[in-house]
Amino acid sequence: MSAFGDFVREAREALRQTEARFSVRQVAARIGVQPSYLSKVERGDVGPPSEATILRLAEDLSEDPDVMLALAGKVSSDLLETIRKRPRLFADLIRELRDMPDRAMLRLVREVRDGDW
Amino acid sequence: MSAFGDFVREAREALRQTEARFSVRQVAARIGVQPSYLSKVERGDVGPPSEATILRLAEDLSEDPDVMLALAGKVSSDLLETIRKRPRLFADLIRELRDMPDRAMLRLVREVRDGDW
DNA sequence: TAGAGTGTGTACTATATAGTATACACTTCA
DNA sequence: TGAAGTGTATACTATATAGTACACACTCTA
Numbered sequence: 001m002s003a004f005g006d007f008v009r010e011a012r013e014a015l016r017q018t019e020a021r022f023s024v025r026q027v028a029a030r031i032g033v034q035p036s037y038l039s040k041v042e043r044g045d046v047g048p049p050s051e052a053t054i055l056r057l058a059e060d061l062s063e064d065p066d067v068m069l070a071l072a073g074k075v076s077s078d079l080l081e082t083i084r085k086r087p088r089l090f091a092d093l094i095r096e097l098r099d100m101p102d103r104a105m106l107r108l109v110r111e112v113r114d115g116d117w
Numbered sequence: 118m119s120a121f122g123d124f125v126r127e128a129r130e131a132l133r134q135t136e137a138r139f140s141v142r143q144v145a146a147r148i149g150v151q152p153s154y155l156s157k158v159e160r161g162d163v164g165p166p167s168e169a170t171i172l173r174l175a176e177d178l179s180e181d182p183d184v185m186l187a188l189a190g191k192v193s194s195d196l197l198e199t200i201r202k203r204p205r206l207f208a209d210l211i212r213e214l215r216d217m218p219d220r221a222m223l224r225l226v227r228e229v230r231d232g233d234w
Numbered sequence: 235t236a237g238a239g240t241g242t243g244t245a246c247t248a249t250a251t252a253g254t255a256t257a258c259a260c261t262t263c264a
Numbered sequence: 265t266g267a268a269g270t271g272t273a274t275a276c277t278a279t280a281t282a283g284t285a286c287a288c289a290c291t292c293t294a
Binding site for chain 3: 140141142143152153156157160162
């Protein structure tokens with residue numbers, strides 16, 4: 001039971017219902033890996049791919065890259081870089097937000113985006 | 118020129134001025150690594166240690182663990198876990214805050230901590 | 235002046251990561 | 265009925281990570 005593998009398989013199979021180009025082989029060819037490897041990834045036979053491969057896969061399947069990275073146990077490297085530039089501020093903020101309900105976070109995100117911060 | 122190594126060396130040497138227990142050998146013994154390894158880390162001869170080792174080192178040198186992890190190109194795994202639980206919300210928020218000046222972020226952190234979010 | 239403590243050079247290693255390459259059995263369809 | 269396409273099993277690999285183990289030369293100091 002691999003959360004990432006299951007997600008990929010379901011997303012791909014769903015697309016495959018209407019478009020033949022979403023076979024294991026064709027997706028693998030487009031994202032630049034061997035079909036046997038993608039097959040193993042989907043069945044959780046091996047760990048999730050690298051960030052770069054996940055991003056190509058997300059693009060091909062029209063899925064959210066941050067969500068797919070999260071399912072793979074990773075966090076986008078551009079976010080990591082942002083955090084690393086101001087570690088204390090971001091560490092404090094993220095720990096503060098850890099137990100905050102979704103709706104409050106959503107409000108915060110909107111306020112930051114719209115407000116005159 | 119290793120940012121992490123230089124930081125460790127300077128912090129340790131500073132402490133060593135007044136306390137003999139901050140030699141390479143004694144610090145290495147306390148944090149559970151070989152002295153030759155700590156020496157190489159300080160001179161940037163090898164990459165930075167693992168998160169667990171960095172945390173023990175930060176503790177021993179009384180330095181901020183998040184800052185030391187950042188210098189090592191890492192982000193604390195507890196923050197990663199928090200982000201991975203709500204990838205879209207945190208990804209949006211962090212990207213929104215990327216170019217925000219320090220003082221604004223500081224204000225935001227305080228407001229989140231004190232306010233009725 | 236011997237012994238304890240100092241930093242460091244050299245050689246090696248176990249485990250994880252992120253895959254490749256090839257071959258196989260099965261299905262579809264022209 | 266044979267060619268093309270499908271998913272998958274098996275075996276292998278290159279590179280990075282995160283160190284260990286040991287020996288060496290130097291410096292204090294009792």
